[in-house]
Amino acid sequence: MTVFLILATMLVAGALLLVIPPMLGAGAKAREHAARQEQARTVLVVLREQLAELDAERAAGRIAEADYQRSRDEVEQRALAEGGTAEAGVDGAPARGWALGVVFAVPVLAVTVYMLLGTPAGLDPENLKPAPEAGHQITPEQMQAMVAQLAERLEREPDNVQGWMMLGRSYAVMQNFQGAVATWQKIGAQIPEQADILADWADLLAGAAGRKFEGDPDRLIVRALALDPNHVKALALSGTSAFRRGDYAQASAQWEKILASLQPGVEPYPSILASINEARTKGGLPLLSPPAGPQAAGMAGGGGAAEQGGAASTALTLRGRLSLAPELASKAGADDTIFVFARPAQGGMPIAALRIRAGELPVDFDFASAQRMSQGPLPAQIAIGARLSKGGSATASAGDLESQAVLAAPDAEGVSIVIDRVRK
Template identity: 50%
Template sequence: MSVYLPFVVLAGLLVAAALLLVLPPLFGAGLQRRRRAIDVSADAGQAATALTVLREQLADLDADHAAGRIDADTYARSRDELERRALDEGEAASERVEAHPARSWAVAVAVSVPLLALGIYLVLGNPDGLDPQKVAGQQGFSREQVAEMVGGLADRLEKEPDNAEGWMMLARSYLVLEDFPKAAAAYERLSALRPDDADILADWADAVAAQHGSVSGPAELIVAKVLAVDPEHVKGLLLAGSAAFERKDYAAASAQWERILVRIPPQEEAASALRAGINEARAKGGLPPLAEAPAAPPMSQAVAAADGGLTLSGRLELAPALRERLGADDTVFVFVRGGAGGPPLAALRFKGSELPREFSFDGVPRMGGDGPLPSQVTLAARVSKSGEVNARAGDLEGRVDGLAPGANGVALVIDKVRE
């Protein structure tokens, strides 16, 4: 009873408030004559018919919902629509009738309205819905329903073996169901369709690691493919470090994870968590912990003291032969790196529709802190078809090497397609 008590109290208060609006006029001195009278018996018959139809439709709707033929959202929308239609029909059929005050009628209303409300709720409502224990697990699709839909997708893909998007959806669905062997098999099929996609290879390696409970072993062989496609792939480096840690090669684990750390701003929480993992590996390997602040560039990189910082500027263009490959919504990245490579020092981001355009790094926040700049930098641009920073096959690229950090008037042309 304690489960239903709050609802009963609230419902009682609402009914009492409604009666306070209805009863005083009935007990009053008299009612004004309405503008015209209608046939009360015909109106009552129409109302009864409307109520009967409404109840039948609601019963059918409840049956469809209980059988799982419609989901909860469709059920709620359909029920609201039926109630609205019944209200509209009642308003269209109702007319003002001639009436006189009757205390007996007022008493009948005061008694019957609460009972009628309770009866309608018991017939059309869902009393069990007030009990959390009875509705637990009924929101959305059940695990069995999801498994059935995933099975249908798997059957369809056997007839559509080249449907890469379908295989990706199937693999991710198996991950949600924690069916890691089937997820790994789906990613293997997907990787055959997109062999140079580092993201897919990394997800495949992750699924295989979950299947075997270890990154070292079969998963590590796939991780090697990830890094062969993209040596700086973040998830690939993370998995490679985990595999090395499992093999107790702590120096290798630290080295892989440090390649990720230099790409994360030091103030971010992810950097702190990764630094803790690196220091754990270094401690197990007998290595000193990392310094708290990012290390300054090596002394072999001459410091650019003649200028005021990174103010590189110029014009970004696309080679005419590649214009048909550029989409208006494609993401365009422009990076500045040290002449010896490594993580970006700064980056700009544009849309494909903005090309050609002028660019400048003057005032752009540095990604590696405010340490000294190298005397020479590399300027690179990439049109990312996926919208992600990591390079993929099919991206459009261009670069200029050997620039001073303060160079201006640089012509940067995107003229290559990444294989």
């Protein structure tokens, strides 16, 4: 209450300081300035009207260009001259009576208005309670309206590359597959020939079809790879499409192209390697081994056993149960792919990874049969985490569902992992 009153008093005093001095000693200057301002406005009005008439005359062909320019100059000079003469005859008498009235009237009026329209009870500390935090997030309804407006705009601007990317990714985040399909059927034929856009919409349309790539998704992937043979997302989707139709050799080949562009110590190398070896296993092909040498030795997060706080057994037998939070159940499709990673507690390249179908949840997992991505002693503590890929790709992206990391020993049992958040 005290702070409010002090601030209110300061504001009133400040207002009076701005008003009273001109009324007491500088009234003449203030009125001179006001008169000049009024005259300036008059000049502008006159000038505008005269110029409008001249412009109309010239447009109608009733006045030559030379006459138009001469008349324009005369109008401007006459208006300026009239403005200059209006500065004479200014009254310089101070307004002391008004100043005295304002000094008393302003504080009284401020208090009266506050008592009538304000909240006097709010000055009492006993009545002050924290107000609930105002929501500033965009509501789902507002998001849907904005996406609909963007779709309508693309009907008029089909070559808007950024618009197509924003629209596709908005539909993906909102999981609005029905709206995406409707938009595609309406203006999809006009989609720009951009690999990023084609791959995003292939992913979106495949998701709308229950991760089935036959038809438009496969055609869009082919178009994207024709534009950019090394496009990572298009290669990932192409491999996923091949994997789903049972062409495991083709799936492995497409994913290996992605692997060739990555460093062994950089995410998402291990998840892609796990996908490749799953395809190779199903296709009866030899497994692809992780790189040997210093790079592979560093995949466990760097440092020797002593730096890890003591080495555990070289056998990774960690077991547990993976589940999905009920509030995210509607966001997961039965055929969505889940990657479960085991990595050093301090971060770094995963030690091993498992691949599971979302339709199997909840499910028990066991790293005893998982292929190691790095050799050597295991750290005493391992971080276990899971990610559900909405695009079926080993590359993490916005909209994926994921869990928090859980620390456990390499031979721990009964570890519980819950996928409970959406990746931003």
